[in-house]
């Protein structure tokens with residue numbers, strides 16, 4: 001390939017190629033970062049990780065508020081059932097977020113149908129609680145692959161489709177475990193710390209293109225992921241409450257969306273603690 005030609009993503013139109021600096025500039029002028037959104041009505045949303053848990057409740061909420069929602073995850077049957085529930089505007093695009101070709105094909109299909117996408121939300125994730133005594137390298141690597149590399153793959157695919165969107169926004173779901181090292185979070189915590197860092201870099205990089213980037217750090221939410229935990233989980237909320245907090249956060253001007261605050265504020269502030277203090281504090285068992 002000649003040096004001046006950007007590598008074209010298969011299935012996407014020529015001007016949807018990477019690197020992003022070859023894309024047409026946003027017509028928004030100097031980027032107003034962190035725009036407020038009045039309503040989801042008519043917004044074109046691609047939500048990845050929507051067959052279960054937080055993503056499923058978020059898809060329901062956004063569709064109920066008038067968004068056109070495309071949902072992705074691996075389980076095609078569950079996605080099809082959810083799309084039928086969401087109504088005729090919903091689209092189900094089954095894919096594995098570790099499969100770049102599948103992500104490219106889904107993005108191309110959305111561009112063909114919708115002409116552009118206004119929101120891409122990456123809520124897919126996997127989790128196995130794991131400490132030093134039961135460290136499983138395959139599972140730990142899968143958490144990095146799906147949670148962090150998956151977010152990176154989705155961001156790469158999202159940039160050209162969002163460039164054709166209206167007041168576009170990219171949101172990545174990380175976790176409250178992203179802030180500091182926690183017990184039983186080998187692999188998962190590292191993957192989510194990576195997502196938090198990635199989102200900050202993307203926010204800087206994509207602002208000049210008019211793409212508004214957000215990161216979402218939930219505390220404990222009752223889903224099949226937290227069903228695996230045997231330890232006490234303070235301030236646990238249900239997935240519908242989490243979906244409402246995410247919707248409110250994405251409509252606000254906050255980059256860093258975290259909830260429930262009665263739990264996450266402690267961890268946000270703990271980022272400022274000297275490491276020696278944090279390591280001593282985190283090693284203490286959680287009181288019931």
Ligand SMILES: NC(=O)c1ccc[n+]([C@@H]2O[C@H](COP(=O)([O-])OP(=O)(O)OC[C@H]3O[C@@H](n4cnc5c(N)ncnc54)[C@H](OP(=O)(O)O)[C@@H]3O)[C@@H](O)[C@H]2O)c1
Nearest residue numbers: 049050051052053054073074075097124125175220221223
């Ligand atoms: N629950 C919590 O307490 C909590 C706290 C902080 C952060 N989070 C994060 O919030 C997000 C949602 O978690 P959740 O608790 O709602 O979990 P969940 O109920 O297990 O939902 C995870 C979603 O991700 C999809 N997914 C998993 N692997 C995928 C892959 N390789 N490709 C495409 N989709 C994939 C799953 O669908 P398929 O199985 O059909 O692919 C499912 O739709 C995750 O990023 C999680 O790390 C959760």
